[in-house]
Amino acid sequence: MTNDVSTPGDQAAEQNRREEQLIQRVLASFEATPNPRLRQLVQALTKHLHAFMREVRLTEHEWNGAIRFLSDAGHITDDKRQEFVLLSDVFGASMQMISMNNPLHGNATEATVLGPFFVNDAPEIRMGEDMSFGAAGEPCWITGSVFDVAGNPVPGARIEVWEADEDGFYDVQYRDDRTAARAHLIVPEDGEFRFWGLTPTPYPIPHDGPVGKLLELVERSPLRASHLHFLVEAPGYRTLITHIFVKGDELLTSDAVFGVQDSLIKEFTQHAAGSPTPDGRVLPDGATWSDVRFDIVLAPGESGGQRLTMS
Ligand code: BEZ
Ligand code: FE
Numbered sequence: 001m002t003n004d005v006s007t008p009g010d011q012a013a014e015q016n017r018r019e020e021q022l023i024q025r026v027l028a029s030f031e032a033t034p035n036p037r038l039r040q041l042v043q044a045l046t047k048h049l050h051a052f053m054r055e056v057r058l059t060e061h062e063w064n065g066a067i068r069f070l071s072d073a074g075h076i077t078d079d080k081r082q083e084f085v086l087l088s089d090v091f092g093a094s095m096q097m098i099s100m101n102n103p104l105h106g107n108a109t110e111a112t113v114l115g116p117f118f119v120n121d122a123p124e125i126r127m128g129e130d131m132s133f134g135a136a137g138e139p140c141w142i143t144g145s146v147f148d149v150a151g152n153p154v155p156g157a158r159i160e161v162w163e164a165d166e167d168g169f170y171d172v173q174y175r176d177d178r179t180a181a182r183a184h185l186i187v188p189e190d191g192e193f194r195f196w197g198l199t200p201t202p203y204p205i206p207h208d209g210p211v212g213k214l215l216e217l218v219e220r221s222p223l224r225a226s227h228l229h230f231l232v233e234a235p236g237y238r239t240l241i242t243h244i245f246v247k248g249d250e251l252l253t254s255d256a257v258f259g260v261q262d263s264l265i266k267e268f269t270q271h272a273a274g275s276p277t278p279d280g281r282v283l284p285d286g287a288t289w290s291d292v293r294f295d296i297v298l299a300p301g302e303s304g305g306q307r308l309t310m311s
Contacts, residue, residue: 089257108299130196131183137166137198144294153191157234168203200226238301
């Protein structure tokens with residue numbers, strides 16, 4: 001090989017040849033990978049990584065910055081905080097994964113991100129009970145049903161629900177070990193459920209780390225549209241991880257993690273203080289309340305699939 005190239009055009013062609021040759025050598029280095037799927041993954045990653053670097057003509061300064069960013073993400077990650085999933089969330093990669101792995105199935109309810117605040121072993125509530133457990137916020141009467149795509153109820157389905165309080169915090173973000181605004185309930189024979197929760201309010205994703213800094217640099221808001229999380233599991237059905245969003249919320253079009261699906265936007269009806277509640281619950285003087293209905297349709301499939309993801 002020689003560096004003896006005479007014109008700028010020749011030099012550019014030689015540069016291009018060398019860049020492409022390097023990619024071919026890296027691809028060849030993976031060729032003997034025994035697992036065909038792993039081989040496909042590492043070779044495709046090589047192609048896309050090099051294509052990205054060449055497309056933007058990445059500088060060494062930028063590459064070092066990216067490595068520093070990933071190192072910072074690693075340093076802030078522990079068993080409670082997962083900055084890499086947050087990174088995947090704000091790039092829409094989490095939603096892309098969810099949509100590719102939960103393909104539309106008839107009228108089955110659509111999935112969205114799990115988020116970092118799901119906790120196993122939330123307390124059980126019975127039908128009509130309150131999952132807020134004293135968390136601050138406007139009471140919300142939530143009713144709905146769990147059916148299969150053929151319209152049959154799914155008794156025994158386990159519904160997990162969790163949400164932030166009106167100050168924008170989940171219980172696990174307080175330092176006092178409280179359990180509030182989360183619960184699970186078991187769907188009865190007729191498939192219908194009802195419980196008290198809180199009217200969802202907006203809150204930011206954790207933005208005190210490298211991902212927050214990135215959002216700041218690109219002038220994007222860390223706020224999520226107001227939502228209430230659901231995880232629904234039943235044997236023989238695809239585990240559904242989803243939220244409901246509040247119709248009219250101005251953040252619906254700018255959700256920080258691209259989690260909003262039109263089919264998940266629900267009408268939360270507001271009720272004036274003093275108006276009677278569906279179950280005769282007496283609310284404190286001056287307390288307004290809301291109600292919403294969420295009819296859930298489960299796709300057939302394997303339960304448990306997505307549950308391992310912590311973000
Ligand atoms: C959440 O909904 O709680 C959430 C989702 C993704 C990233 C951060 C928070
Ligand atoms: Fe959330």
